[in-house]
Amino acid sequence: MLYLLGFLFCLFCIYFFYRAHKNTKDVVLNNVKVSHSKLAEKQLNILHLSDLHLENISVSPEDLFQTVSNQPIDLIAITGDFLDRKRSIPKLVPYLSALSRLNPRFGMYAVFGNHDYYLKNENFKLLKQTLEANGCITLQNQHVSFKIDGELINIIGIDDHHSHRSDVKESYRNLKDGYNLVLTHDPNVVLKMKNYPYDYLLSGHFHGGQIHWPKPYHLLKMGNLVRMNIVKGLHYHDGKPFYISEGLGQTGINIRVGSRPEITFHQIS
Numbered sequence: 001m002l003y004l005l006g007f008l009f010c011l012f013c014i015y016f017f018y019r020a021h022k023n024t025k026d027v028v029l030n031n032v033k034v035s036h037s038k039l040a041e042k043q044l045n046i047l048h049l050s051d052l053h054l055e056n057i058s059v060s061p062e063d064l065f066q067t068v069s070n071q072p073i074d075l076i077a078i079t080g081d082f083l084d085r086k087r088s089i090p091k092l093v094p095y096l097s098a099l100s101r102l103n104p105r106f107g108m109y110a111v112f113g114n115h116d117y118y119l120k121n122e123n124f125k126l127l128k129q130t131l132e133a134n135g136c137i138t139l140q141n142q143h144v145s146f147k148i149d150g151e152l153i154n155i156i157g158i159d160d161h162h163s164h165r166s167d168v169k170e171s172y173r174n175l176k177d178g179y180n181l182v183l184t185h186d187p188n189v190v191l192k193m194k195n196y197p198y199d200y201l202l203s204g205h206f207h208g209g210q211i212h213w214p215k216p217y218h219l220l221k222m223g224n225l226v227r228m229n230i231v232k233g234l235h236y237h238d239g240k241p242f243y244i245s246e247g248l249g250q251t252g253i254n255i256r257v258g259s260r261p262e263i264t265f266h267q268i269s
Helices: 002-023 061-068 086-100 121-133 187-192 217-222
Strands: 028-034 044-049 075-079 108-111 136-138 142-148 151-157 179-183 200-203 233-237 240-244 262-268
Touching: 061 086, 061 262, 075 179, 075 200, 086 108, 086 121, 108 151, 108 179, 121 136, 187 200, 187 240, 200 262
Parallel strands: 028 262, 044 075, 075 108, 108 136, 151 179, 179 200, 200 240
Antiparallel strands: 044 262, 142 151, 233 240
């Protein structure tokens, strides 16, 4: 009897991990529309990716390209956690090449996440150089600006809050009045931004729990937003909208339960 129970348990575990791994290939495309008076009669289409975690990703560069190539894309935003290890950096290049083929009108922008900072010194510099050499503007507590038909768009990149590298004040230094799009990895930083204006904020970090069953209790150590049951999707704080992506890759082990890898299109008008 014990042997039979053990055998059945083993079968259950095998099936569980098979299904959980299969979930990592079941990418969800989410479309989010956000209105704002600053962009009245104008439109900004953003492709948002987060948490590629190239050590554990089930979506190939070509799959990614084919999935998003039929959508209008003005800007690509990547909100951190590309990889953990130096040996994964070459794997990033085909993904950046695929994204560059989309020809976003206003460019591709990225911030770094806590896992990216597992790389030290020269290795982190190599990651940053690889991104920039392949058409991606990286922002570490910095901002850049461009205009859409005379309207100023500010892209504000706040560095990773989880690893204590965020400096909101520096990110906003000498910022001109315009539409403020914030890119950051850890969304908990919104709780520190009461006195800093933003019109939309994009983030990731939580993976939607990744193993969100029965509850993502393992995320509790990851900040106050989790304790408020805010781990994915569109939310508001102090009346301002922010979005948390479930991410495209996985960390730890390449499985998902109660969550799916996500690609998000944001239409701001």
